[in-house]
Amino acid sequence: MAIGFSFQWLFLLCLVSSVPFSLSRITPRFPSSLISPEKVSVSTTTKLYKTSYFTQTLDHFNFLPQSYQTFQQRYLINDTFWGGAKTKAPIFVYTGNEGEIEWFAQNTGFMFETAPHFKALLVFLEHRFYGKSIPFGGDKEVAYSNTSTLGYLSSTQALADYATLIIDLKNNISAVDSPVVVFGGSYGGMLAAWFRLKYPHVAIGALASSSPILGFENLTSPYSFNNIVTQDFKSESENCYQVIKDSWQQIEDTAKTSKGINLLRKSFNLCKNYEYIGDYLESWLSTAFVYTAMTDYPTPSNFLNPLPAYPVKQMCKAIDNPKSGRNSNTFEKLYGAANIYYNYSGTATCFDLEDNSDPHGLSEWSWQACTEIILPTGGSTNQSIFPAYEWHYSDRASSCQRAFGIHPRRTWITTHFGGFGIERVLKRFGSNIIFFNGLRDPWSGGGVLKNISETIVAIVAKEGAHHVDLRFSTKEDPEWLKEVRKQEVRIIEGWISQYYHDLAHLSF
Ligand SMILES: *[C@@H]1O[C@H](CO)[C@@H](O)[C@H](O)[C@H]1NC(C)=O
Ligand SMILES: *[C@@H]1O[C@H](CO)[C@@H](O)[C@H](O)[C@H]1NC(C)=O
Ligand SMILES: *[C@@H]1O[C@H](CO)[C@@H](O)[C@H](O)[C@H]1NC(C)=O
Ligand SMILES: *[C@@H]1O[C@H](CO)[C@@H](O)[C@H](O)[C@H]1NC(C)=O
Ligand SMILES: *[C@@H]1O[C@H](CO)[C@@H](O)[C@H](O)[C@H]1NC(C)=O
Ligand SMILES: *[C@@H]1O[C@H](CO)[C@@H](O)[C@H](O)[C@H]1NC(C)=O
């Protein structure tokens, strides 16, 4: 089987995927392009916040004339529960990820639900180059046009934006002494953890949920991501794993003739004919498996796509007990599984493998994945549910060369933020970080899974998926999830009371 590499899938923390199929014959597409045949609406009926804009500096790190350009950075604010500046009530800040901030705010129920208890002000900061926070006059076409404009998109600039905005906001509302706690999930969780380490004078602590800050080269195996996806399906049923594992070769073989292509088109209810259906179909299916594993939540969800509770179990049910009966072939079984991810609401009339919609505005992640966030996740062992694939850095480098004409800065993240020997380093240097990970989440392989000190704590949930702790709670939430949230609240209470104590007792 032709195997290549597609960096454009590889990340999204919140969304990524790591698909070992050759897309070399196909123009690179973005991960999000495959997410959503059914358009997911970002709008919400209940108002959760007010929207504001802040005039932000384009480049915080040098003093060349062009650095002084500005752009409008969006942030969302909710002061309904805030105890006010006089009582130094806390400020909870979400450090936005690679997409529309409204989408993340709407999926971060934990902050809304704990705000009344803490009397916290809620603020959600949008990451530069995403959503409505677009430099160069807010014009995406200009901002995304080439390396001279995209060069201002980096995690380091984003953290500096967050620090600048938080300090300014606190001044404006006379809340200089209110403690700030930062929150984030996925890449946003990495930003929250890094923010606490780089700006300890701005944030007293960080809840970093499902943040693979150790997911970098030489720290985490490039096979770990797909190993976890494999384990998720295997844990439901050995047959389910085997059917999926064996299907890739069958698809490849079938896609060789035009008769076969026709059969695949019919089997999967595709909208149109493709010349090279194999790679498209394999990417489309593996997207469904990867994202379903990531969002294998215990209750129904609508993060990437509408999904039932325990969607991996549901997919395996579709494969093990196909609707079309005992004599179903592999394609019928896979079609049933794909329907769980792409058509749970039952409204899709046909499937478009080339859907380029990007409902959450995630496209610029590929730039970040090519410059600094080099998360090697694409490797697949011979036991993987996906075709075996050896991960090589050079594949990423050449994809990025083709896509943007740039060389990744392979070691920059670990140079700037650290990662090697994290236990030793942070034990003496850091404090007040919660690393939450759910072990069913393929990103957990790159997470901090061990306690580092009294105050740098790893909360690990065996049955948890991608930042499940941050979701809005429901009556059906399992006990372990309620416990995780309670523990997080207790820890944050501890940080805040320590802060008030220090404020009263330490004089400078
Ligand atoms: C803040 O969020 C709550 C829901 O948790 C909502 O009832 C309230 O209207 C929101 N406040 C603002 C100012 O949007
Ligand atoms: C990059 O894009 C900007 C904005 O569209 C344009 O002004 C500039 O000339 C372009 N630079 C190069 C090297 O193409
Ligand atoms: C603080 O107030 C100034 C003056 O009104 C305003 O320009 C700025 O945007 C405010 N800062 C924030 C973070 O909203
Ligand atoms: C989506 O599900 C509905 C209801 O089960 C079904 O009628 C429809 O054919 C499915 N769509 C596709 C593209 O298979
Ligand atoms: C799969 O097994 C073959 C034969 O043992 C070996 O040569 C190859 O390196 C393995 N592939 C991976 C990705 O481990
Ligand atoms: C990982 O190790 C290889 C080989 O020693 C080295 O070339 C590469 O720069 C390392 N990567 C990182 C991120 O440190």
Ligand SMILES: *[C@@H]1O[C@H](CO)[C@@H](O)[C@H](O)[C@H]1NC(C)=O
């Ligand atoms: C870390 O310590 C906390 C208690 O502070 C404990 O609840 C938790 O289970 C520990 N985490 C791990 C991964 O051992």
